[in-house]
Every structure is written in C-alpha cells, then in structure tokens.
Amino acid sequence: MLIKITLQIIALIFCARFSQAQCFKSVEKEAERILISLSDGDSLNHSELTELNDLLSSEIGTEVSEPFPGINQKSIDSLKNHLLEFESLAKNNSVDSAFVLFNDWYLHFQNIFYDYSKQKFFSSSKTKILLFSTSMSCYCTLKMSRIQTVELLKYVDENSDKYDYWVIDSYWYNELQIEYETLFAPSVIVFNANNEVLYKIEYDEKMLAQLTDYFNNKIH
Numbered sequence: 411m412l413i414k415i416t417l418q419i420i421a422l423i424f425c426a427r428f429s430q431a432q433c434f435k436s437v438e439k440e441a442e443r444i445l446i447s448l449s450d451g452d453s454l455n456h457s458e459l460t461e462l463n464d465l466l467s468s469e470i471g472t473e474v475s476e477p478f479p480g481i482n483q484k485s486i487d488s489l490k491n492h493l494l495e496f497e498s499l500a501k502n503n504s505v506d507s508a509f510v511l512f513n514d515w516y517l518h519f520q521n522i523f524y525d526y527s528k529q530k531f532f533s534s535s536k537t538k539i540l541l542f543s544t545s546m547s548c549y550c551t552l553k554m555s556r557i558q559t560v561e562l563l564k565y566v567d568e569n570s571d572k573y574d575y576w577v578i579d580s581y582w583y584n585e586l587q588i589e590y591e592t593l594f595a596p597s598v599i600v601f602n603a604n605n606e607v608l609y610k611i612e613y614d615e616k617m618l619a620q621l622t623d624y625f626n627n628k629i630h
Contacts, residue, residue: 436465441462442567445563448505467490489519489522531574531575538576539576546581558596562598594612598621608628609621
C-alpha cells in the first residue's frame, strides 16, 4: 500500500512539472509570435496580449516553485506588470517602437527563467543554437540584436524538428559568454547533442546567412 501511494505521489509531481513546463512553452511561443509579428510591421493585436497575460496567470503563475526553482510570485508579477506597461505605451507609439518595447519584455521573460532554460537547453539531445542578445548597449548593437533574435526565431520555427534554441540577455547573464569566450553581442554558438561547440558567429550582420550556410554544408 505504501509503495502504491508513493508511486501515485511521484506521478502527481511528474504531471504537475510536465504541465508547468508545457505552460512555459506556451508563454514563450506566444511571446515569440507577437515579437515576430511586430518585427514584420503588423499592428499590435491587443487580444494577443490578453492571451499572453492569461497564460502567465495560469499554472506558471500560481505554482512557480516547481519546476522553476528560485522563481516566486513576485517575479511573475513583474512580468505581468511589465506587459501592462508595454500595452499602455504601445497604444501611443509606432509599430517599430512597439517592437523595440516588446523585445525588452521578451528579454525580461528570458531573464526570469534563465536557470530553467539553461537546464532545458543543455539537456536537449538535439543540435542547439544559443544566441547572445542584449538589453543594454549602443543603438547599433541593440538593433542588430533585435533583428537577429527574430531571424533566429523564424529559422528554428521553420526547422523545429532539427534544433533547439535559447536567447540570452547577455547584459544580465554573461557567464556563458565568458565560458565559451564569445564576448560580443549579438553572437551565436552552435552545440551538438553532447554540448560540444560546433560553430560560432560573433557580431556579424550576416548571421543568418552564415548559420544557414553552415547547416546546409555541414557533413552529418
């Protein structure tokens, strides 16, 4: 009987973690869809922001201790408040400005879930693409970071069965830049399934072309 109860508890914990992980992915994907839409010049759809806020208010916002250690309700509330602030500012700004502002929110989201995303990224058995973006730098670097973030998101969406990816705000988290000696942003590192570095692209406007060429010509 004790073994049966223990197995039931383990199953419940696993299901809860799986559900929260799925919810995280839903938030991430919805945020990326809005970011790409704004980058393409589409007008902001406020119903999409409502959906994003609803996702944040679901399991990811009510049970944040597992599997997201170190994240509390205050962290989630900061994301929700930032989203409300973005919506208020976006009403009186151009689509280009809205894109810039929402990219800041997206990086905020990535910062909050840094530890979780790091574990998920490096435990993946796929080829992995890591992009060092930044939320603080000169105008040209920030612009290039935003553009290359969207380029990467579009690329992996078209090849979702092949690659996993992760976008880091290197202004706040630079440990991996230091570890892999990639000290410029934006930069890209490609890893294999064993987390060995296969390829690097550092601060190059033709990042996507180089990345595409690398994968197209890579000997498997």
